Amino acid sequence: MALYNLSEFLSLLPPGSRLLGLDPGSKRIGVALSDVGLRIASPYTTLQRTKMKFNAVEIGEIAVREGVGGLIIGLPLDGEQTLGPRAQAARDWAHGLSDLLGLPVAMVDESYSTAETHERLIEAGVSRARRAEIVDKLAAAEILQRALDALQA
Template sequence: MICARIEDLAGALPPAGAIAGLDLGTKTIGVAVSDGLRQIASPLTVIRRVRFTADAAALLDIVAGRGLAGIILGLPLNMDGSEGPRAQSTRAFARNLERLTPLPIGFWDERLSTVAAERALLEADASRRRRAAVIDQVAAGYILQGALDRLRYLA
């Protein structure tokens, strides 16, 4: 079930249970997961994109293996808040994923999440190679943490 607003997602989620945060890119999907109490987001992995069916299968393996209760997709809005082609692509991904899982799927504004992730990795003195390898999952962590903070406020 796709939840248009974070408030709708809060109502669709069970009281407890971990959720996933996704940073959808054209070549990769960064994945982060929360703890069961939905307090802290942790970067998990990067899925190399092939085609939707393979991407969704890899994602749903993670969801099933961890017993996740919901999914947050980073929505790449333009800086003025409008939706461009990337946001439309993210919504299409959500619609296709909705056909494969009964879990609630929500969106979170991901503007500047990659910039924040890059800064954090630079401050941690990560090498260029290391930054390239983990940037998407760290960005997914920033997306998920923002959504978790908002969900906690709504509770």
């Protein structure tokens, strides 16, 4: 399947479906889930990054179990908001995942989502060990919430 802009993406979603937000990193994939009203993103889980086909199975199982109709994937734009090597790798990964799962994908700028999440956790006094456990799914929720807010605008 193709990657869509948010307005096209919204028209492809089955009524009553939820969105899955993904923050793919080099070692882990943060996962977040929307409500059925597409207004609130919640952290869901963190997956270990492995081969695409194995991650696709895990993500597909979550999508079926939770009634997901589409994926929002973080796009790591560089400081000048352009597509660098990391962003191109993320786009390639998103295309592959969409093809394997048959779900539409929209990509959202993830700039600073992980850094901002880390900063908030430090300010909240969360231990380093606990931050490592939860930062990826919280960053995925931040990315998904950005998309949900844009869809409501």
